[in-house]
Amino acid sequence: MTRYEQSAAKLQEAETYLAGGVASSLRASMKPTPLYVQHAYGARLRDVDQNEYIDYMLAYGPLILGHAHPAFNERMNQALQRGSTYGMQHEGEIELARRLTEVLPCADQVAFSGSGTEAVMLALRLARAYTGKSKIVRFSGHYHGWSDAIFTSFPSPDFIASGGLGDDNTDIAPGTGGQSRNSLQDILLIPWNDPIALEETLTKHHDEIAAVITEPVMCNSGCIAPRTGYMERMRELTARFGIVLIWDEVITGFRLGLGGAHGRFGITPDLVTIGKALGGGIPLSAVAGKQDIMRLIASGKVMHLGTLNGNGLSTAAGIAVIEELAKGNGQAFVHMENTASLLAKEMRSLFKRQGIPAVINQLGPVFHLMFIDRPEVADFDTFNQRDTGLYARFAEEMLKEGILVRPNGLWYVSTAHGEDEVKETLVAVEKVMKRIGQ
Numbered sequence: 001m002t003r004y005e006q007s008a009a010k011l012q013e014a015e016t017y018l019a020g021g022v023a024s025s026l027r028a029s030m031k032p033t034p035l036y037v038q039h040a041y042g043a044r045l046r047d048v049d050q051n052e053y054i055d056y057m058l059a060y061g062p063l064i065l066g067h068a069h070p071a072f073n074e075r076m077n078q079a080l081q082r083g084s085t086y087g088m089q090h091e092g093e094i095e096l097a098r099r100l101t102e103v104l105p106c107a108d109q110v111a112f113s114g115s116g117t118e119a120v121m122l123a124l125r126l127a128r129a130y131t132g133k134s135k136i137v138r139f140s141g142h143y144h145g146w147s148d149a150i151f152t153s154f155p156s157p158d159f160i161a162s163g164g165l166g167d168d169n170t171d172i173a174p175g176t177g178g179q180s181r182n183s184l185q186d187i188l189l190i191p192w193n194d195p196i197a198l199e200e201t202l203t204k205h206h207d208e209i210a211a212v213i214t215e216p217v218m219c220n221s222g223c224i225a226p227r228t229g230y231m232e233r234m235r236e237l238t239a240r241f242g243i244v245l246i247w248d249e250v251i252t253g254f255r256l257g258l259g260g261a262h263g264r265f266g267i268t269p270d271l272v273t274i275g276k277a278l279g280g281g282i283p284l285s286a287v288a289g290k291q292d293i294m295r296l297i298a299s300g301k302v303m304h305l306g307t308l309n310g311n312g313l314s315t316a317a318g319i320a321v322i323e324e325l326a327k328g329n330g331q332a333f334v335h336m337e338n339t340a341s342l343l344a345k346e347m348r349s350l351f352k353r354q355g356i357p358a359v360i361n362q363l364g365p366v367f368h369l370m371f372i373d374r375p376e377v378a379d380f381d382t383f384n385q386r387d388t389g390l391y392a393r394f395a396e397e398m399l400k401e402g403i404l405v406r407p408n409g410l411w412y413v414s415t416a417h418g419e420d421e422v423k424e425t426l427v428a429v430e431k432v433m434k435r436i437g438q
């Protein structure tokens, strides 16, 4: 019996009924086979073949409290007893909206939806309605969900190295079959962390640009932090040109602190999108921002729709996550950051000792591990030079040692991870690297 026999058999069964065999295309990439989970608790997960793992994938980010957190689950049970959704108003949505306006510095008001993709769609719509302009500046290597309006091929081989924009922008490749090229005609794709490219683009096209949308840390491609002064410059330029600045905090929101990256960096965008950790594993996302933009929803100029928006289960989840993370004056963030820093530091020295060129970019409880012979990875071009084949082997071998990591190199830490998990992980890394080196 192989280690993954049951998972492999279940995938085969799923492929008969479930298109693609998995529920989200990315999940198909797990090697040697997508795993089927039996149960998960805290930082650990067991698959149907009875293999146990420390989980650093954390469902691609939302499980900031780990799996099946007792207090969180208790809140979910209580919420379900009251009925999951009403298609009407209830106090939970006022409560969560109020709390978000308290913890997110940019938020005068918020609007709820179910996924990060939807939150981004709403933010773009608000920006266009507010400015009366249509173009959106986005950055190579960033990901903002899979809607036709913004999904470009990813990671972006469509990157235009010169930073030049074709005059008609037809050079931006759609991210998927079935996506009309026309859907991207309003997108201007430029390199990130490059103040000159930004200034040139905004100066040239500001009459047409409704919004600049950015991940505040390039979590989807290398967990790259903004260069000193870059985000400040972006804020300055967008304000000068009457362009809405959207920070896509679907990953960083609630990970870099309750106030997200904008709270941490002390910069106020006009709108932010948050998702993932906000719902702790229950579908929930939000757009938060300035009163004069958000009020377009109240005036009816912008339609914001969704059958399940603000349902009782999701708002109870959001409130529970905030309460757990706020306990002990934010101790949870200190704990997560310490755990991630320790793990990143020890892995760096382990790789160094073994003579394996690697870079780990870490910010708070999220980091990207890349095998690359460079002193640092600070831009998308360098990120694209990492050894993806070696990392894929590493991820697969780590599974055998009981450590679950995303095949792309991004690791998440939750409040449930601690020193025990770090120790076990380091033992596994050492074994795996010796094996790979042989």
Ligand SMILES: Cc1ncc(COP(=O)(O)O)c(C=O)c1O
Pocket: 114, 115, 116, 117, 118, 120, 143, 144, 145, 146, 215, 220, 248, 249, 250, 251, 275, 276
């Ligand atoms: C920065 C960012 N924005 C938006 C999204 C889309 O969120 P969702 O997968 O919930 O639609 C993601 C998902 O990974 C993301 O990382």
